[in-house]
Amino acid sequence: MDLRYEAFCFADPLFYDEQLEIGAPVDDFSQALPTPATGWVAADRGIWRSLSPEGRQLPGQGWKIHVSAGLDNARRVLVQVHEYCVEHRIAYKHLRSLMILLARNSKYAPRDGSAKLITIYPVDEDELGRVLEDLAVRLEGEHGAYILSDLRYGDGPLYVRYGGFAEQWVEHEGNRVLAIRKPDGRLVPDKREPTFSVPDWVKIPACLQSSIAARRSGDPDQFPYRVTRSLHFSNGGGVYLADPKAGGDEVVLKEARPHAGLDRAQIDAVARLRREHEVLDALAGVPGVPRAFEHFTVWEHHYLAMEYMPGTSLGNWLARNYPLTRRDTTEADLTAYAARALAVLAKVEETIEEIHARGFVFGDLHALNILIDEDDESRVSLIDFEMAATLESGSRPALGAPGFRAPADRTGFEIDEHALAALRLWIFLPLSALLELAPAKLRGIADFVERRFGLPEGYADAAVAVLASRDETAEPAPVHTELDQEKPDWPLVRKQIAEAILASATPERQDRLFPGDIEQFRFGGACFGVGAAGVLHALDVAGVGRFPEHERWLIDAVRREPPTRPGFYDGSYGIAYVLENLGHHDEASRLLASSARLVEQTTDHALEGGLAGIGLTQLHFAAARQDNEFGRQALSTAVRLAEALETAAPPGKFARAGLLSGWSGPALLFIRLFEGTGEPAWLAFADQALRRDLEECVLADDASLQVRDGATRTLPYAAIGSAGILVVAEQLARHRPDAVACESLPELRQSCRGEFVIHPGLLYGRLGLAVALGMGAEPEQRVREAIDLHLARLAWYAVPFRGGLAFPGNQLLRLSMDVTTGSAGILLALAALLDGKEVLPFLGSTPSPHTSGR
Numbered sequence: 001m002d003l004r005y006e007a008f009c010f011a012d013p014l015f016y017d018e019q020l021e022i023g024a025p026v027d028d029f030s031q032a033l034p035t036p037a038t039g040w041v042a043a044d045r046g047i048w049r050s051l052s053p054e055g056r057q058l059p060g061q062g063w064k065i066h067v068s069a070g071l072d073n074a075r076r077v078l079v080q081v082h083e084y085c086v087e088h089r090i091a092y093k094h095l096r097s098l099m100i101l102l103a104r105n106s107k108y109a110p111r112d113g114s115a116k117l118i119t120i121y122p123v124d125e126d127e128l129g130r131v132l133e134d135l136a137v138r139l140e141g142e143h144g145a146y147i148l149s150d151l152r153y154g155d156g157p158l159y160v161r162y163g164g165f166a167e168q169w170v171e172h173e174g175n176r177v178l179a180i181r182k183p184d185g186r187l188v189p190d191k192r193e194p195t196f197s198v199p200d201w202v203k204i205p206a207c208l209q210s211s212i213a214a215r216r217s218g219d220p221d222q223f224p225y226r227v228t229r230s231l232h233f234s235n236g237g238g239v240y241l242a243d244p245k246a247g248g249d250e251v252v253l254k255e256a257r258p259h260a261g262l263d264r265a266q267i268d269a270v271a272r273l274r275r276e277h278e279v280l281d282a283l284a285g286v287p288g289v290p291r292a293f294e295h296f297t298v299w300e301h302h303y304l305a306m307e308y309m310p311g312t313s314l315g316n317w318l319a320r321n322y323p324l325t326r327r328d329t330t331e332a333d334l335t336a337y338a339a340r341a342l343a344v345l346a347k348v349e350e351t352i353e354e355i356h357a358r359g360f361v362f363g364d365l366h367a368l369n370i371l372i373d374e375d376d377e378s379r380v381s382l383i384d385f386e387m388a389a390t391l392e393s394g395s396r397p398a399l400g401a402p403g404f405r406a407p408a409d410r411t412g413f414e415i416d417e418h419a420l421a422a423l424r425l426w427i428f429l430p431l432s433a434l435l436e437l438a439p440a441k442l443r444g445i446a447d448f449v450e451r452r453f454g455l456p457e458g459y460a461d462a463a464v465a466v467l468a469s470r471d472e473t474a475e476p477a478p479v480h481t482e483l484d485q486e487k488p489d490w491p492l493v494r495k496q497i498a499e500a501i502l503a504s505a506t507p508e509r510q511d512r513l514f515p516g517d518i519e520q521f522r523f524g525g526a527c528f529g530v531g532a533a534g535v536l537h538a539l540d541v542a543g544v545g546r547f548p549e550h551e552r553w554l555i556d557a558v559r560r561e562p563p564t565r566p567g568f569y570d571g572s573y574g575i576a577y578v579l580e581n582l583g584h585h586d587e588a589s590r591l592l593a594s595s596a597r598l599v600e601q602t603t604d605h606a607l608e609g610g611l612a613g614i615g616l617t618q619l620h621f622a623a624a625r626q627d628n629e630f631g632r633q634a635l636s637t638a639v640r641l642a643e644a645l646e647t648a649a650p651p652g653k654f655a656r657a658g659l660l661s662g663w664s665g666p667a668l669l670f671i672r673l674f675e676g677t678g679e680p681a682w683l684a685f686a687d688q689a690l691r692r693d694l695e696e697c698v699l700a701d702d703a704s705l706q707v708r709d710g711a712t713r714t715l716p717y718a719a720i721g722s723a724g725i726l727v728v729a730e731q732l733a734r735h736r737p738d739a740v741a742c743e744s745l746p747e748l749r750q751s752c753r754g755e756f757v758i759h760p761g762l763l764y765g766r767l768g769l770a771v772a773l774g775m776g777a778e779p780e781q782r783v784r785e786a787i788d789l790h791l792a793r794l795a796w797y798a799v800p801f802r803g804g805l806a807f808p809g810n811q812l813l814r815l816s817m818d819v820t821t822g823s824a825g826i827l828l829a830l831a832a833l834l835d836g837k838e839v840l841p842f843l844g845s846t847p848s849p850h851t852s853g854r
Contacts, residue, residue, distance in 0.1 A: 003108040015515035050093035067118035068144025107261040115145035129207030145260035148194035236261020236269030265398035272386035288351040309381035311371035324756035326702040347380035363387035365419035366401035403432025421466035483795035500804030516818030528574030534819035566598035568613025607665025655709035657693035659724030690741035705747035718768030722751040730775040760797040762825030
C-alpha cells in the first residue's frame with residue numbers, strides 16, 4: 001500500500017487530483033488577500049498562489065522562511081504575513097485554500113511538505129533577520145505543526161531552511177531532483193528530508209544562532225527509551241521498537257506530533273494518541289490487544305509505550321502465502337490455503353467480539369492492523385486503536401483503509417462488521433479497494449471467491465449482505481461489461497476504452513489533459529508516461545485516430561512550461577518523439593534543442609528518465625529524418641552507457657531492475673544498435689546489461705524468477721520486475737539465443753503466469769505480464785493459456801465511464817487514463833496482443849499476435 005495516494009483522493013471521487021478546487025468563496029484565501037493594485041505580480045501554480053513585487057530580483061537560492069498554521073488560525077496568520085510582505089515588498093507564496101492545507105497536513109501526506117502554509121523569500125541575510133524578528137512579534141501566540149525539514153525560530157510558527165528559490169534540477173540516484181548550486185558552480189540536490197540540515201558550504205547567519213543553540217540544548221537522557229528500530233512513519237509521527245533505559249521488555253513507541261497528521265474530522269495525532277491510550281486501558285486483558293504502559297511527552301512530541309505484539313501483518317502474510325500469485329496452482333493448494341485463511345479470520349472475529357463485549361468499536365480493521373504470529377498462526381493480534389471509540393459515543397472513525405472503511409450509513413458495531421465482511425473477501429481476492437470506486441463489482445468478486453476456493457455455499461451471499469449499499473433509491477451501476485462475456489467482442493472493447501479516454505479529457509485545464517497517476521503532478525501533465533503525450537500516442541497507434549485540439553493542448557503546454565527533465569517517460573524526449581510522429585516536426589526540434597543541456601547533465605542509465613530512453617529516441621530521429629547527426633548522438637549516448645555498465649553499482653536494497661528503471665532499458669538500446677550496425681559487440685553489452693538486472697532476481701518457491709524488492713517482496717511487473725527483463729531478453733534471444741542472460745528465459749516466463757495480479761495496467765500490472773509472455777517467437781500452449789487468462793481477468797477491473805470502459809490505476813483507488821498505469825497502456829497492450837502492433841516505443845511489433853483472444 002502506497003500511502004501517498006490517499007492525499008490525492010480528496011479532490012475527486014473518480015480521478016487522482018491535487019486539492020485545487022477552491023469551493024465556496026469563504027474557503028478561498030485570495031478572497032481575504034486582494035492583490036495590491038499596482039507593482040505586484042500574482043500567479044497561481046498548482047496548489048500555490050505567489051505574489052512578487054515587480055522589478056525585485058531574487059537570488060537563485062538562500063534562506064527561506066516557512067510559516068506554519070492550523071486550520072483554525074490559518075486565515076489570521078496569512079493576513080498578518082500578507083500585510084507585512086506587501087508593506088515591505090517581500091516576495092512570498094501561500095497555499096490557496098483551507099482544503100489544500102488539510103490535504104497537505106493529513107496523516108498520510110508527504111512529511112517533507114507538511115505544515116507549510118506560507119513560504120517567504122528574503123533577498124539576503126539582513127532581510128532574513130528583519131523579517132523573522134518582525135513576524136515573531138506579529139505572530140506571537142499563533143500555533144502550527146512543526147515543520148520537520150526546518151529550523152524553528154523562537155516559539156511560534158516561523159521556520160527557516162536553506163534551499164532553492166528558483167527551480168534548478170540535478171540527477172541524483174537515478175532521479176531528477178530540485179537542486180542548489182555550490183560555490184564552484186556545480187549543482188547538488190536540495191535536500192528536502194524530514195530533518196533539518198545545512199549544506200556544508202553554508203554558514204549559519206547570526207540571526208539564527210540562538211535557534212541553533214535552542215535546538216542543541218535538548219537533553220538526550222530525558223528520553224526514557226533507547227530506540228532500536230523504526231517500524232512506520234506517517235505525517236502524524238513515527239512508530240518504533242525501543243528498550244526501556246531502566247530495563248525491562250522491548251516495547252512499541254508510538255509518536256504523535258501536535259497539530260499534525262489531521263484526519264477528515266480535523267483531529268490531530270496527539271488527540272488520537274490520547275484516545276488510543278484510554279481505549280487500551282479499558283481493553284486491558286483482552287487476548288490479542290496490546291497493553292498500554294505509559295503516555296509521556298518529550299519536548300513537544302507525545303509518546304505512548306505499549307506491549308510489543310509478535311508477528312507479521314496480515315498483508316505480508318497474504319503476500320507470502322496467497323496461492324493465486326503462483327503458477328500452476330492446484331486444487332489442493334487452494335483448499336489448504338482456504339483452511340488457513342478461515343482459521344485466521346475466526347481468530348480476528350473472536351478478538352473483535354471481545355472488544356465489542358467491552359462496549360468498544362475498533363473502527364479501523366484492515367490487513368495492516370492485524371498481526372499473525374508466524375510461529376503460531378492461532379496467535380492473532382490487533383494493533384492501532386486510535387480510531388476506536390465506545391459504542392455509547394456514537395462517533396465514527398475519520399480515517400480508514402480503502403476497501404475496509406464503512407459507508408456513512410453504518411454505526412456502532414456495524415462499522416467493524418462491515419470491515420470483517422470486506423476482510424472475508426479480501427483474504428481470498430485482495431481487490432477490496434476497487435469496491436469503493438466501483439461498488440457494482442461486489443457481486444462478481446464475492447462469487448469468484450466462493451467458487452474458486454470451494455468455500456461453503458452462502459459464503460458470498462453473507463459477505464454481500466453486509467457490504468451492499470442500503471440505499472434502495474440509488475441508481476444501480478451496470479454490473480456487467482463486454483469483458484464479462486465468455487467471448488468478448490474485442491473491437492468493441494477497444495472502442496469503449498478509447499471512448500472513455502476521450503471523454504475524460506479536460507482541455508480547459510493547464511496542468512493536465514487526461515487524468516492519470518499521481519506522478520503527473522510531479523512530472524507534469526504533458527509527458528509520455530503519465531501525461532498527454534503518451535495517451536495521444538496510444539490513440540494513434542491503436543488506430544483510434546488523431547485529435548488536433550488535444551495535440552494543440554500538448555504543444556501549448558510544452559511552450560507554456562518547458563519540461564525540466566529530458567527523459568523519455570518523464571520529460572522532453574518522450575514528448576518530442578510523439579510530436580515528431582504526429583507531424584509536428586518543428587515543435588519536436590525545438591524541444592530537443594532546448595533539452596541539450598539537460599541531456600549533458602544526465603547520468604542515469606534507465607529508459608524512464610535516463611540515457612537509455614534518450615539514446616533510443618536519438619536512434620528513432622536518425623531513422624525518421626535520415627539524419628546522421630542523430631545517429632552520432634545515439635552512438636555517443638550508448639558509449640556513455642557501456643562505460644557506466646562497467647562500473648555499475650551492485651544491487652541495492654530496493655529493486656530497480658526492469659524495463660523502465662533497470663539495465664534492461666540500456667540492453668534494448670544496445671540491441672537496436674546491433675540491428676543498425678551489425679556490430680556484435682553491442683549484443684555483448686546487451687547480455688551484460690541484462691545479467692546486471694538478473695542479479696536483482698531471486699527464484700521464488702514456484703520456480704519463477706522475480707525481482708527482489710526489500711527483504712520480503714518480489715516483483716513480476718514490466719516497469720520494475722521480471723516481465724520487463726523478459727521483454728528485452730526475448731529480443732536478445734532472436735539474435736543470440738546462446739547469450740548467458742537468455743538461460744533465464746524459462747524462469748522469467750514462469751513469473752508472468754500467476755492468476756492474480758493486483759493492477760490491470762501495462763507497466764505495473766496484469767497486461768504487462770501478458771505482453772511479456774507474447775514477446776516470445778513461438779509461445780507454447782501453456783503460455784498462450786496464461787495470456788488468455790490475463791485477458792479474461794481484465795473483466796475484474798473494468799469500470800463503465802461515460803459510455804465507455806475505464807480502468808483503475810495504481811492502488812485501485814481512482815481511474816487512470818495514462819500509459820504507465822491506466823487505460824492508454826491497456827489499449828496499447830490489446831493492440832499488441834491482438835494485432836501484433838508495437839506495444840511501446842522501441843520494442844518492435846509482437847512476433848505472434850494472440851489470435852485466441854479475439
